[in-house]
Structures are given as structure tokens and as C-alpha cells.
Amino acid sequence: MKPETTQPIEVRGKFLSTVLFGSRWLQVPLYLGLIGAQLVYVVHFMVELEHLVVGTLTLSEEAIMLIVLGLIDVVMISNLLIMVIVGGYETFVSRLNLEGHPDEPEWLSHVNANVLKVKLATAIIGISSIHLLKTFINAPNLTDKVLLWQTIIHMTFVLSAISIAYIDRLMPQTTKH
Numbered sequence: 001m002k003p004e005t006t007q008p009i010e011v012r013g014k015f016l017s018t019v020l021f022g023s024r025w026l027q028v029p030l031y032l033g034l035i036g037a038q039l040v041y042v043v044h045f046m047v048e049l050e051h052l053v054v055g056t057l058t059l060s061e062e063a064i065m066l067i068v069l070g071l072i073d074v075v076m077i078s079n080l081l082i083m084v085i086v087g088g089y090e091t092f093v094s095r096l097n098l099e100g101h102p103d104e105p106e107w108l109s110h111v112n113a114n115v116l117k118v119k120l121a122t123a124i125i126g127i128s129s130i131h132l133l134k135t136f137i138n139a140p141n142l143t144d145k146v147l148l149w150q151t152i153i154h155m156t157f158v159l160s161a162i163s164i165a166y167i168d169r170l171m172p173q174t175t176k177h
Contacts, residue, residue: 024093031085031093038081045074066134073130080123083107087116114168121161128154 052059052067059067086105090096091113098104107119132154139147 027088027093031089034081034085038078038085041074041078041081045071045078048074062137065137069130069134069137073127073134076123076127076130080120080127083116083119083123087111087119091116114171118161118165118168121157121164125154125157125161128157 048067048070052064052071055063055067086096086108090108090111096108098108107115132150135142135147135150
């Protein structure tokens, strides 16, 4: 009998490793889709800005405040999209090689999955805060049940973010990549 060699196992292992590691590139269409979603938000922002400008002389202060809060909300969601697109791509797909670029975001130099989660949770709290503020401004037109549930949901986001940040502090800190 001929002794077995380990070469076929090594070749299969290398092939499998290459396929598994290469599968990260399947996320690229997802990030491109998020860029498309951001474009939709840009269009939405421009439409709302037009409503604000056109209605400057006729809108009530409350209506202006609600439109401005809506614009802030769109900007915060767009910022969240940028964090997910750039941070996620850098963390899970490939390096962007922006070192030394004058526009490199400060946070990108120390991004990892945990940092990204904390930043996303914080951004979601900011977005939820804007929604809650809009709800309170519009409170006379809403039921107590709606106000209560939106407050509970917001507090759930806050507690979740605190939990994520706490868990991140408990985990051993590693370098960027």
C-alpha cells in the first residue's frame, strides 16, 4: 500500500480558506446599496428644504421647527449611513488606504467591529432623540399611548447603547486590524 500524503488535504484547506476569506467581497453590493439609500435621503432632504424655503412666510413656528428637525434627522441618518458604509467596508471587506489623506475621518484610524457598534448605537440614540423631540412638539395631536411607547422605545435604545458600551469596555482591547 502506498502511504497517504497530506497534500490534497492542504490544497482543500487552502482552497476553502480562500473561498471563505474571499466571501467578504459579497458585502460590496450591500455597501453600494447603502450608497443608493443615501442618495434617496439627499433627494428627500432637498424636497424638505424646498418646503421650508417656499413656506418661510406662511409656516407657523411649530411647522418650521418640525421641518428643521426632519432635516436634522435626515443628516443624522446620512451620517449613520457613512459610518456603516466606510467603517463596515474598512472593517469587514478591505482597507481603504486613506492614511495621510486630508479628508480621512478621525474615527476611521481606530475602527473595529466593537467601536463601530458603539458609534452606531450612539447615532441611533441621536436619531431617536430627534424623533422623540418631534413627537413632543406635536404632542397635542397624539395620544398618551403613542407618547409613552415612543419614550419607552427611546429609553430601550439608550439602555442598549449603554449595554453595548459597557460590554465593549469589558472586552480586551486590540489594535486596529
